[in-house]
Amino acid sequence: NAGVTQTPKFQVLKTGQSMTLQCAQDMNHNSMYWYRQDPGMGLRLIYYSASEGTTDKGEVPNGYNVSRLNKREFSLRLESAAPSQTSVYFCASTEGAGANVLTFGAGSRLTVL
Amino acid sequence: GENVEQHPSTLSVQEGDSAVIKCTYSDSASNYFPWYKQELGKRPQLIIDIRSNVGEKKDQRIAVTLNKTAKHFSLHITETQPEDSAVYFCAANLFKAAGNKLTFGGGTRVLVKP
Numbered sequence: 001n002a003g004v005t006q007t008p009k010f011q012v013l014k015t016g017q018s019m020t021l022q023c024a025q026d027m028n029h030n031s032m033y034w035y036r037q038d039p040g041m042g043l044r045l046i047y048y049s050a051s052e053g054t055t056d057k058g059e060v061p062n063g064y065n066v067s068r069l070n071k072r073e074f075s076l077r078l079e080s081a082a083p084s085q086t087s088v089y090f091c092a093s094t095e096g097a098g099a100n101v102l103t104f105g106a107g108s109r110l111t112v113l
Numbered sequence: 114g115e116n117v118e119q120h121p122s123t124l125s126v127q128e129g130d131s132a133v134i135k136c137t138y139s140d141s142a143s144n145y146f147p148w149y150k151q152e153l154g155k156r157p158q159l160i161i162d163i164r165s166n167v168g169e170k171k172d173q174r175i176a177v178t179l180n181k182t183a184k185h186f187s188l189h190i191t192e193t194q195p196e197d198s199a200v201y202f203c204a205a206n207l208f209k210a211a212g213n214k215l216t217f218g219g220g221t222r223v224l225v226k227p
Contacts, residue, residue, distance in 0.1 A: 040122065042202055042217035043157065058214065059114070090156065100145055100206075102215065104156040 002026055006091050006105035013081045013112045021076040021108050023091030029103070030096030032074035033058075034066060036087040037107075043090065049074055051096060081112045115140040117205050119218025127226050132190040134221045136203035139184070143205040146179060146186045147215070151200045160201075161188070193225045 004025045013019055025032065033048040035058075045058030049068040063085060065077045074093075078085060091105040116139040126132045138146075147162035163170045163177045163186065170177050174193075179186040186205075190197055200222050204215040 040219050042117075042119070042219045043215075044217070045214060048214065059216070100147065100162070100215075101159050102149075102157070104158070106156055 004091055004093055004103055004105035006089075006108050008108060009106065010109050011111070013078075013110065015082060015112060017081050018077065018079050019081065019110075020078075021089055021091070021110075022073070023075065023105060024073045025091075025093040025103070026072065027093065027095075027103065028071070029093035030071070031094045032068065033092045033094075033102070034064075034074070034076045035090045035092065036060065037090060038087050046076065046089075078110075081110075083112045086110060086112045115143055115205055115216040117203060117216050117218040119203050119221055121221060122219065123222045123224070125224045125226060126193050128193055128195060130193055132188075132193055132197070132223055132225075134188045134201055134203070134223075135185060136187070136205075136218050137183075137185045138205040138216075140205070140207070141181075141184065142207050145206055146177070147204050148175075148177060148188050149202045149204065149217075151202065151220075153199070157202060190223075193223075195225050195227055198223060198225045 007022045030051045034046040035043040044060050047066040049055045052071045067075050089108045092102040119136045144165035149157040150160045151157040174191045176189045200220045202220050203218040206215045
């Protein structure tokens with residue numbers, strides 16, 4: 001099993017460009033999450049999907065949109081990238097149904113110039 | 114919402130010594146407190162967690178203590194080894210069946226000097 005797979009691993013964008021980060025898990029988990037990691041600020045939740053067909057905002061949703069395409073896939077879209085969105089993005093999943101352990105993907109490093 | 118503060122931000126210890134990281138949380142309803150370890154360039158991974166009905170939990174050289182009255186919890190690493198060098202994150206939330214909205218602390222970079 002691959003666990004949680006994110007693509008791309010690295011991306012450089014210009015201000016105003018758009019892009020989509022892809023995430024897929026093969027563990028039959030119900031819940032999926034997108035976090036961003038910035039130095040000294042820990043991991044901050046952008047959006048999450050408690051189950052297929054639902055999405056909710058986290059702490060820092062502004063400038064992002066998400067799609068829970070099916071049970072396996074949860075994508076994060078930046079419609080008009082800004083330098084403040086330069087960060088490392090992590091997708092994660094949990095079984096749901098009482099399980100709390102987050103399984104993270106390898107991360108995607110995004111630089112917005 | 115929940116707010117988690119973590120101290121210190123960096124911690125340097127001699128191999129074999131103990132390391133202690135402390136976190137405070139704001140929401141008294143929170144009842145689940147995990148700790149994640151992130152090695153350089155890697156993804157975070159759970160190392161230990163505790164529920165609010167327990168005051169202390171141990172797993173080999175690591176232990177977590179929880180004081181619900183004071184709203185703080187701590188990670189203790191004994192007999193530190195070079196492989197303990199990493200960034201450690203505490204987190205807190207209200208345990209639910211799904212949609213686990215963990216709030217993380219800012220992280221502690223631990224360096225174990227041989």
